Amino acid sequence: MNRVTWRLFPESEGVAPYILLTNLCIPIYFLLREPSSMQWLGFVLLGLFVILFRQFYYTSKWALHIIVAQVAITLILGAIFHPMYTFVGFLIANSLSKQKLPIMISISILFAIGMGAIVVPYVGHAGPELWIGLLPPLFGVSVMPFIIRASMQYKQMAERLEAAAVQVERMAQQEERQRIARELHDTLGHTLSLIALKGEVVEKLVKRQPEKAAREASEIRETARAALKQMRELVTEMKVAYFVDESHHAISLCSAAGIPMEFNYRSVSDPSPTAYVERDVIANISLPLTPLQETILAMCFRELITNVVRHSQAASCKVHLDIQEGEVRVSVSDDGIGMDPEQVSTSSNGMAGLRQRLVLVDGRISVSSSSGKGTEITIHIPRTIRDERVGTI
Incomplete structure (x- = not known):
């Protein structure tokens, strides 16, 4: 019986999801400094976020619902604890880039509005460190998905162009084969018809005019040699398709x-x-x-x-x-x-x-x-x- 090996993420995704999970280091660091009475809530929310993050790679049907839930968890973390907790938004960038463009724009705008609402209490007494620290999550959710999407589209276009170039090359090879086939039919077909005709002449002359029959036979031999040489040249030009x-x-x-x-x-x-x-x-x-x-x-x-x-x-x-x-x-x-x-x-x-x-x-x-x-x-x-x-x- 085959044994199924449990994996955190699909093997086809490589190490990219694991690298994205490193973004959790910052919110975990801040959570460990929170009062013990609040830590459990933060870790529950982060745990739910990670579960949804993994589930995205296995459940495409609920992809949009998963992304919306992740955005909500990110904003809740920022509202309850501190705006810096929204750094986990970087984990949403890749999954958001695979959605339809109107959905991407809507979620990006809603996230930016939510971030604005979260930082309202900090206006007037927050230092420049906070405002600089808010740029990465805003970039990760509102800008980075569009960059990833454009990169994916460029890659797909490059693959299509490469496939089209190969197809053009194949068509050129096919045209060359058809040219050689036509040449074989037109040239060698005529030559073989000539040999067959001369063979009939030799058959008729071999008893009545042996000398003339011998000359005709000699011409047949030379014609056959020329046809064989031409056929070899044409076949040499053809490449075997595998x-x-x-x-x-x-x-x-x-x-x-x-x-x-x-x-x-x-x-x-x-x-x-x-x-x-x-x-x-x-x-x-x-x-x-x-x-x-x-x-x-x-x-x-x-x-x-x-x-x-x-x-x-x-x-x-x-x-x-x-x-x-x-x-x-x-x-x-x-x-x-x-x-x-x-x-x-x-x-x-x-x-x-x-x-x-x-x-x-x-x-x-x-x-x-x-x-x-x-x-x-x-x-x-x-x-x-x-x-x-x-x-x-």
């Missing part, structure tokens, strides 16, 4: 689009499915496919993820990589708007292009979708029985 690279790109693209992606992996050696999201784990997955098969798979997978981001209006996405003895399957499912059965059979969303690519490696595609219930598309590519660890025949 599924692992496309998986990393898919994670970045979905993250930038705000669509969480769950990656599941299952192989013939380990039938139990495992959910992986870490890039370094995905990087260790080796597909038992030829370079051409993996390139086709990677290109089709890229098209499916692009469709999810652009057209599905999904809130989440799941990818299943299944390596079986007979084939490699990649399924991409989402909880978006889905497609009509008529759309599935047409060329919309690149379905026709996917099928055309898969024909090159005897692959196929299966689609399950209905309006309003999401879409699941699976790519099937047959494989040769290989040693899965090293990918050799």
Whole structure:
């Protein structure tokens, strides 16, 4: 039985919440100097504040109520004991920055008004130390959340720009592959047709005019050599696309689009499915496919993820990589708007292009979708029985 380890804060948050808790040192220091008859009230309020602070990381549904309660506790501490106790407001800055802008503005204004009401009794006899000491909590609640919010938006914009740049690069590579495919079709197709025609001529002349047939055969040989050289040059220009690279790109693209992606992996050696999201784990997955098969798979997978981001209006996405003895399957499912059965059979969303690519490696595609219930598309590519660890025949 799995043992659940209790944690004060989620592991994904790192050490940031613990660093924020150091702001409690100042109010605790002042509380220890208060009369013993009042200390218990101060520690109860601080304890409740810390409980709410932790709960914010685990209960997103009540986030706004938690923040309002924390602001109220902060102002109560300042009103009952001393305005310097409002220093705990620094702990609210990060959580407040994740709220909607009108809520942020409203709470910031209310906190500033509350601080003003607290310091009214001290006007006229307080020293400059008090007024200087009030600046940090005012900054922590009324200014710092907006700075954190702007920083987060800048980071998200940078991630989107990076994802867009990668997408542009991918599109350029795709265009280059299409150019090479057209050149192979136009040039080599013509050359092979010429070789076939000359072969028919040689077949007719070999008995009647052997010398002329020999010359034609020599031209066929030279033409074939030229075609082989040209094909090698074109293939050299093409770069193999790897599924692992496309998986990393898919994670970045979905993250930038705000669509969480769950990656599941299952192989013939380990039938139990495992959910992986870490890039370094995905990087260790080796597909038992030829370079051409993996390139086709990677290109089709890229098209499916692009469709999810652009057209599905999904809130989440799941990818299943299944390596079986007979084939490699990649399924991409989402909880978006889905497609009509008529759309599935047409060329919309690149379905026709996917099928055309898969024909090159005897692959196929299966689609399950209905309006309003999401879409699941699976790519099937047959494989040769290989040693899965090293990918050799």
